[in-house]
Amino acid sequence: MGKLMTLLEAVAPIKDGDTILVGGFGPMGYPGRVMRTILKQTELKDLFFIANAANQNYLPALEKMLMTRSRGMIATFTRPSKAAEKLYNEGKLELIPQGTFSERIRAGGAGIPAFYTPVGFGTAVEEGKPTIEIDGVKYLMEKAIKADVALIKAAVVDLDGNCFMTGCTKNFGTLMPAAAKYTVVEAEKLVKPGKIDPELVTVPGILIDAIVKVGA
C-alpha cells in the first residue's frame, strides 16, 4: 500500500493515550486539517500533546482537545489559551524553553537520550534536573522527547514521503518525524518521487508513514 491516504485512514492508527507531536510555529506549519479530523471524526481521548504553542485563536482544534481530551502537554508558549492555563493549574502542563524543546525532540529522533544545556538556571525550568559543571560552567541535563505520533505539514511532498517545508515553516516539523513511531504529513502540493530537488528534502520519506493531500 502506498503512503497517500484519506484523512480518516491517516488518523486511524492513533490510539487513546497516545503522545502526539504537533508541528507548527503558530499556524505556520501546523497540520490543521489532521487536527480537525481527530477532533471531529474520532473519539480519541487521554492524548498527550507536544507542541510549541497552545493558542485558542490560531489553533482551535488543539485548544478544544487540550480542554477535554488531553492528559497533558509540553509547550513553550501558551498565549492566549484557556485550556493551557487549566492544564497548568492542574499540574499537567510542562512549560520549557523553545531551544530546549527543539533540541529534546531532535535528540529523540537522533538516538541521543539526554544532553546538557546552560538554559534554565535560576528559573522553574531548573527544578528536579541533574546538573553538571564543565570547564567552570553549570549545565542542566535535559532528556530526549519521543512520541507515538507526529503530525506535520509540508509545502511539497512526494509519493515516497519526502517533504520540502518552505521558508519559516520548517520549524519543528522537520524534527518530529524521527522522534515518532508514526508520522502523518499534510501535503499542500503532491508530486512524484524525484520531483523534489534532493538538496531541498527537509524530511526524508523513510520517516513518513501517511500523506494526506490538503491543498495550500
Added chain:
Amino acid sequence: MGKLMTLLEAVAPIKDGDTILVGGFGPMGYPGRVMRTILKQTELKDLFFIANAANQNYLPALEKMLMTRSRGMIATFTRPSKAAEKLYNEGKLELIPQGTFSERIRAGGAGIPAFYTPVGFGTAVEEGKPTIEIDGVKYLMEKAIKADVALIKAAVVDLDGNCFMTGCTKNFGTLMPAAAKYTVVEAEKLVKPGKIDPELVTVPGILIDAIVKVGA
C-alpha cells in the same frame, strides 16, 4: 573589509598550537588548497587536527603536517596513514566513531557541552568516560568539540560567506564553522549575496570569516 581574501591572508590568523577542524569525507569537501598553503607557505607548528580521516594518498598536506607539525589528532578513520599510526603509537591520536565525531562537533557549535550516546560500549571508546543508565539502557557521555579554526570547502559561496555544499560534500564542513572561532572556506564558485537560494544555504555567512576562491 570584505571576507574575500588571498590564501595567505586567509591563513594569517592561524597560530602555533591552534586546534584546527578540517572538513571533508576523504578528498570530497576537503580544503586542499588552504591545507597546502599552511604546509608550504607558513611555519605553523604544534597544530592539533580534527578531521574525519587521515590518508597519505588522498590528503597529502594533512599527512605531512601530521608527521612533523602536529601535536595530535582526533579522527575516525586513518587508512592508510603512516603519520596517524605514528601519532597513535605515541598516544596522540584519539580515534572515535564517526557518529560521535559528527555529534561532538555539532554540539560544540550548538552550545551543548556534552551528550549521551549508546555507541562505544565494550570497546576502547568507552574508556574513562562517565556513563548513565536511562530507561534500562546504558549510555556514554561524550563532550563537545570546539576549535580555534575551521577549514572547509563549498561548491558555491556568496560574498557574505553563505555556503552551499552540493550532494555528499556537506559531510562535516557544515558542522565545523559553528564550532570554531575562525573559519576559512574554499569557494569553487563565488557569487553575489542573494544568488544562492535561501533554502540551499548549508552554512550561514555569519559563521564564515574568510573566503578564498579556488576554482572547481
Added chain:
Amino acid sequence: MMFSDGDVVNLGIGLPTIIPNHIPPGLKITLQGENGVLGLGPAPPLHEINKDVFDAGGGWATLNPGGSFFDSAVSFGLIRGGHVDITVLGALQVDKEGNLANWMVPGKLMAGYGGAMDLITCAKKVIVAMEHTNKGDPKIFNKCSFPLTGAHCVDVIVTNMAFIEVTPEGLLVKEIAPNVTVDELKNATEADLIIPDDVAVMTVYE
C-alpha cells in the same frame, strides 16, 4: 546606537519588532528570527506577502539578499552556541541584578517562555526594550516578584524614559529622554538608580 556593524541581532515580540523598520542605512546587521531565519528585512507591503516568511512574533517579513531559512534545532543551535550577538526583548519586570521576568503574572497571565530563555542565557548582549512603566506602575525593581525568565542576564534596559546599564554596582542611568526630569524618572522606577550629575540626554532615532 546599540548595534555595531556585523552584529547578529534577535528581536523579541512587541516593541522590539519595530526596530527593523528603523535601522540606519549603511549599518550592516543581520536579523535572526528564532523561528528559522537569518537576514530578516522590513515588513512587506500587503500585496507582497509571502506566507512562508514571518518573524518570531508571527508578523509578515521579508528576506534580505544573503538570508537563509532553517529549522528550529539549527536556529537554537545558533542561539545556544553564542552566534547571536544581541537580543532585544520586552519584559514585565526587570531588576537591578539584571533578572528578567516576562513569562507570567501569577494568577493573571501565563504566556510561557517561547525562545526568550534561550536568547537571554546565550546571546552575548541582552537588551530589554519596553515602556518604562505599565500604565504608570513601575516595571524596574530592586527585586523581581514575578517568576523569572532568566537570572542575572540583562545588560541594558532601554525605555521611553531612559537608557540604563546593569552594572555590578546597580542600575546606571546613561541617558535620560529629552522631556523627562530626574525626579520623574525616579518616581517611575521602583529600583534604586545611579544617576550621574552629567547624565546625557537620550538620542532619539526616527
Added chain:
Amino acid sequence: MMFSDGDVVNLGIGLPTIIPNHIPPGLKITLQGENGVLGLGPAPPLHEINKDVFDAGGGWATLNPGGSFFDSAVSFGLIRGGHVDITVLGALQVDKEGNLANWMVPGKLMAGYGGAMDLITCAKKVIVAMEHTNKGDPKIFNKCSFPLTGAHCVDVIVTNMAFIEVTPEGLLVKEIAPNVTVDELKNATEADLIIPDDVAVMTVYE
C-alpha cells in the same frame, strides 16, 4: 533474501558495496550512505560521474528518484536514532557471541572505526558479509582476539561458504554453499558451529 520491502539499508566498504548492483527488481529498499545520502543507486557509467555523489567507500554512485542529501550530523542522527534497518559490513574477525572486530590488527594494521561502530550499535539488524577465511586462515572464532568494534552486535554472518545466524546457543548454520561440505566448513572455521542435519543449500544470487 536478507532484505524486505521498505528496508533502509547501509552497506559498508568492501564486499557489501557490490550489493546495489544485485538487488532483485521489484524489491524496494532504500540504501543509506553514512557520508550523507539516502537513495543510493548503482554505480554510474564513467562518462556520467557526478563528483558530488559517492558512497561511504568513496566510490562513485548515483541517486535514485526520491533520494536526498544531508550532512553527517543528520546522517548519524538517522543511524543512531534507529532509522536504518539493516547494516551490512565486512569484518576481520567475528565470534560466536556476535562480537565484531574490523578496525585494527595489533602491530600490523590500523584502519579506525569510520561509521561502523555507530551502525552496528544502532541498526536494527547487523549482517557481516565477508570471505569465510583470510587466505585460508579462519575469521570466525569462539572469541575475537583483535580489539572489538562492537560487542554482541552481529545477527547474521554471510560468507562464500555459509549463511550463519548468531543465536544465544551459538553459531547456527542455516545454509551451506552448494560446493562446500560440512567438514570443509568446519575446517575453515575456528568457532564451534551448530549444523542441523537438514541444513539447507545456500541460494546464490547473480
